[in-house]
Amino acid sequence: MATIDYDYLIVGQGLAGTSLAWHLKELGKKILIVGDSSLPSSSKVAAGIFNPLTGKKLVKTWLADDLFPYANAFYTNIGGELDCEVLHSASIYRPFRSIEEQNTYLAQTADPGISPYISQATNGADLTDYIHAEFGGLEVIRSGWVDLPLLLTKARDYFIRNGQYTEAHFDLEDLHIENDSVTWKNITFGKVVFCQGFMALQNDFFNWLPFAPVKGQILEIATESAVKPYIVNQGIFILPVSEHTCRVGATYSWDPLDWEPTQQATEELESKLKALIRIPYSICSATAGIRPSVKDRRPLIGVHPEHSNVILFNGLGTKGVTLAPFFANQLVQHLENGKELNPLVNIKRYFSLYFR
Template sequence: MDMRKIDYLLIGQGTAGSLLAWQLMQKGCRVLVVDDGRPSSSRVAAGICNPVTGRKLTRTWLADELFPYLHDFYRNLERELDTSFFHPVPLYRPYQSIEEQNFFIAQTANPLLQDYVRLSASDRAYASLIHNELGGLETLQAAWVDLPVMLDALRGRFREAGALAEDSFSWDDVIREEDSVTWKDIRARKIISCEGAYARFGPYFGWLPWAVVKGEILSVDWPGQSLPGIVNQSIWIQPHKDGTFRVGSTYEWDDLDWEPTEKGRTYLEGKLTKLTKLPFEIQCHVAGIRPATQGRRPFAGLHPEYTPIGIFNGLGSKGTSLAPFLSRQLADFLTEGKELHPDANIERFHSLYFSSLKS
């Protein structure tokens, strides 16, 4: 049997696998993405990029590197793919109390946040739909990515380039060699798991400290209504397309399946009713499993024992923000030997792997 020789075999065409494949292809690498179309958290996720999170307005990890890069990256990718999926918008946080208002206003003077937050001059633009009697704060450099549109466009490009195998995948079919792997009639220098939450069940990376979490999202309709940005107050409201809005999200560490639940719907519906002024109609209710990690830092790098096998995963709820910058880092690591960020490199967990061999 004739073997097709490539550089990198990537398993999964979610956000992580797609952007890593794109970065490697831009470097001239021979890439094949294997994806069988099974459920993916990337195709459910809202795709929100938010540089400041939490009640204490905490700057996102690596925000100063991530956000300038992602804005340039997604705009350039839109041009390359001749489609539109990147939507820079402010993220509006209505104050829930006088105490929160005072705290948030004080934080606008924090030099670490000055590039990311401002007192909103757009309170009236939100007032017809939501309760914001005390006003609100805006987060700058925020955005959302229409992930299904982006992933479909990339899938088409991979298909045209002969870089996509729409095929089922099993690690049982992978043959390890000293400096390569073989899968069916493909021989690759390296194979990279970009399988999202499924990766924790595979034979090579189950020892990593996963903390996967289920999330549910509603699509709702407010005829004739609009918002200039994303609203965030314990839940978020995201202006979507065709006059619809998305609302999320829940966090559930048990019952980890892909099915939406009445519990999730009730929670989101109750929060939305309190936040908004007008009745709404639920159009759709979906669920996904985020590939989150303990410590909330991603997994990137090579297996501690079988170095032709690697992983790019664990991006969690911040995947749309993390994937552009970290996919470039991993591509540079694989092709040029450049260092990965130590907080992302799975070398930090190698001791867990070797401990697991003893148990």
Template sequence: MTADYLIVGQGIAGSILAWTLTQRGHHVLILNDPTLPAASKVSGGIFNPLTGKKLSRTWKADDLFPFAHAFYADMQEQLGGDFLHDCDVYRPYRSIEEQNSYLAQTADPNIAKYVIDHTDDAKFSPFIENPYGGLQITQSGWVDCVQMLQKIEAYFVDKNQYLFERIDYKKIDIQEDGVGYGKCKVKKILFCEGYEARQNPFFNWLPFNPVKGQSLIAFMEDYSVPEIINQGAFVLPIDEKGTCRLGATYTWHDINWETTADGREYLEGKIKTFLKAPYTILEQQVGIRPSTKDRRPFVGIHPEYSALGIFNGLGTKGVSLAPYFANQFVKFLETGEEIDSEANIERIFSLYFRSK
């Protein structure tokens, strides 16, 4: 079996890279073990241009968000389904001081472009504590990652371009004109393994800083707010029946795939400070985000083996980052066009040579 590229891993990163390569006419194989836990399977998929307590503009927001919107809309049209959800983010102010601070920041044109001028605070009041009003952020929303991943899997399975197995690094045979993997011969193997990349002998020198995140799936009867609510924790409406995701925790210790009582208690404590509506917990989920120490992706080719590449380290903003940087990576593979220096793994090649 021959192909241009073998993609290892089919989370958000692998799916979007595989789709981008295919759309550009390349023959792609995906190798993935669906029995492995994956952060993409439990991701809220939120994209939001203004984040954090300080209302910081997401890195490269002016480039990322228009590109991501167009990308997911086109993918959805071609694959069918309904996984792209454009909706605003409503941030109720915690105090008059926070209100004044945020409103002062919206005088900056770079922030103002992502904010609604006049927010209808009254429509949120039956469900949300908002005595000081709130800020409404636009050009935001969420991607139903589970549905998107299912659509991508079905697409490549239908074309007999999907291998359901776990990567065996010992089977990689780097050759002068490409790379072999078992009975497959490809130009390059591109690793999109998320947290599992720490076990990859070719890329385990990269400075990952994994973050464990937990969220809750809840049911709220008669909850009719279509926007995402965010005030230290978020309420994301998943469907019109009242199913919501409540999230998320961020911890850098006890990195494992186990949910915890502490995580649930933390989330419920955060949520109750602003959510009036009663809810019932249906499920608790956990994921390990492949974040990096400098909070920038790992995109590029191995410093020694030109047949091996990586597309990883998208962290908590994978849905926002993946389309833009997959496009950059594919252009690099095709023509050598430069990858953004902050994302290119060349920025940390010294770590590889130091580890040898």
């Protein structure tokens, strides 16, 4: 039996890799993360919003009652250990488009599954000095955003200090899989976990899975007047990161799947923004990323069908901020304690694609 240098090799230090590494570290496991800072990353450009009620029909986010408390505790804990504030609670204000929409939404708020996520305050948000909200609006609570660039930078610094991170270009040809171990660059590991986001499409171990990546663009704008610390959501989001700076997004496109912002996407966001905002603003920058989404909109997590020491943690899509901590814990419990993964995220659901 091979002598193991580390329990786990984690490939990728985006939100998935960071969440998984943190959970393994907390269990006392010896880990090494290999990251390549030169590569683009959807985690670095994502707005990091978590929203319990989504869509035009005000649907409760899948597993919200489990995901949101877990994410809140995780980001509070990791922020404390890294000595930085990464979790920002903020209500989401949804202006009504019409009286009909107002009536429909207010009727829905009586649903006991939804009501805990709706503000009952009689003197709720009033953003009419800078937002078009002639029919009023709904205030969603237990929501907010995570400062992902800050989190990933601080976490990487932490992992470097503790000898748990190496900066390198990862080439699959450098990886050798044995029955009881994995070797990479003459270092031996018990298992390898791929947390590569969109890059998983180029990974021969897992490129048979039904990824459905989607490109998204966000803008950063500066406003002449101060804005309040509410996220506004109506077709697009407006996320205040300071009194005079907001992020605005996001677009969804499938061709081409690259990391370059486009004038077309900027114009699409601006047309929606101008219909929503009442105050002058200027565009500071535009960024684009590729979300590692999946056809059934559920993560892709689990053990390779033929290699028990080759694992995937991916497919977190647009809701990665809440999915990553909860399912990092599920995966760790599965690998270390044999607990079953949620079948809706387990890649076993697609094994027929591998063996056909």
